[in-house]
Amino acid sequence: MPRSLRGELLGWLLIPLAGLVAFNAWTTYRSAVATANLITDRTLLASARVIAEQVKDNDGRVEALIPPSALEMFASPDRDHVIYRVIAPSGELIAGFPDVAIPPRAPTDLQPVHFEARFRVEDIRAVAIAQPVVSKSAGGNALVVVATSLRGRDRLVTELWLRSLRDQTLLVGIAALLALFGLHRGLAPLLRLRSELLARDPGSLRPLAAENLQTELKPLIDALNHAFARIQTYITLQRRFVADASHQLRTPLAVLKTQATVGLRDTETAAKTEALAAIDGGLDAMARVVNQLLVLARAEPGGAAMRKEAVDFAGITRAALESRAMLAFDRRIDLSFEGDEAGLELQGHVTLLREMVANLVENALRYTPEGGAVSVRLTREPGEIHLSIEDNGPGIPEAERERVFERFYRLSSGTEGTGLGLAIVREIVAAHGGHITLSQRTPPPGLRADIVLPAS
Ligand SMILES: Nc1ncnc2c1ncn2[C@@H]1O[C@H](COP(=O)(O)OP(=O)(O)OP(=O)(O)O)[C@@H](O)[C@H]1O
């Protein structure tokens, strides 16, 4: 399900806000009812007091005169019913309606009792007060109850409540608008970034500008730019591979074509065989170029799925030496191997490591004059594996020892080779977290290559 950042942020803001408004509506309703009750109670009490003042003993008879002012207090457009009841200390009803509700408890002294009840079909709010009557016959408290229907009070509640509800809704509305505006402003850089990404040329890996962006977004942009840079590196490597491959294969292909043409034209069998042999040699050289290029592409960062595993480096070295044994035999070179057998394990890539050793050994065998000697030594140091390959050939002048690692850079123009061997070695060593140094063999002449790899 697509998720909108703006929607989510707004949801988190507005849903709790709406909950708060609902809660507030309830509390303001409660407080509006309390306020309206207070106002009604004051009027009821004032009216009851006016009536109570008129309760008098008249020659042994308690009488109550209801002054109109006591009832006029309730005059309002709501036409509320006002009812009352005055009961003498003897318990006799002396004024008002007999069926006005009696308070839940009798008022004492001057403390009024407020209560709600029903009068016929209406809800009422009432007050009861006690009025002491001094009489010759019987003294005591008269009871005055005044009640009113609730139309006026209910209208007051609604008015008070609606007003505060309206104010609050207005406030929340303004807050929501401000939040929307803030959100829009806050998300603007992100949206701008999106449009920039959508609008740019699909092949472009130009880094994105991180100015004007919030600090929270900067790491994202940095990560994207980092990814762009890595992709750019891969693309550059790929392009270089294609360029190298086509460049390296064009000349041998042209030579092959010429040899084939010459062979076809020649009528003598011997000449044809000679052309075929030349083509065969040319094909071998081309196969080697292709192989070296592929190994290099695999060894480059990100070139191969570099799944490393625990490997036995002594076994790998031995296999590499065996693969070049024929070359040593052909050139009558004494190839010796000396290595600690156990504990030469490291995390690595078998094929690449074998290519690394094979390339170094092959160089030593090829550039050493016939009858020379090449010795390979493997030793284990704390946390490291050391591989050294020595020959007693011409060696590499110090000034060239850095450049020979460059692609296609060769010193011995007389011999065959692609100039990729040491470039491959350097990539593989780097991919395994090691390092390589070339130096002069002691005693000279000769070359010594030292590789240090981290052991597992
Ligand atoms: N053991 C060595 N003794 C003397 N010169 C060497 C030795 N190893 C390498 N070189 C010089 O360094 C150059 C680069 O070696 P590198 O292995 O990269 O390429 P290459 O051997 O010419 O070609 P490739 O190995 O790809 O077939 C060689 O051409 C050679 O001149």
Ligand SMILES: [Mg+2]
């Ligand atoms: Mg080589």
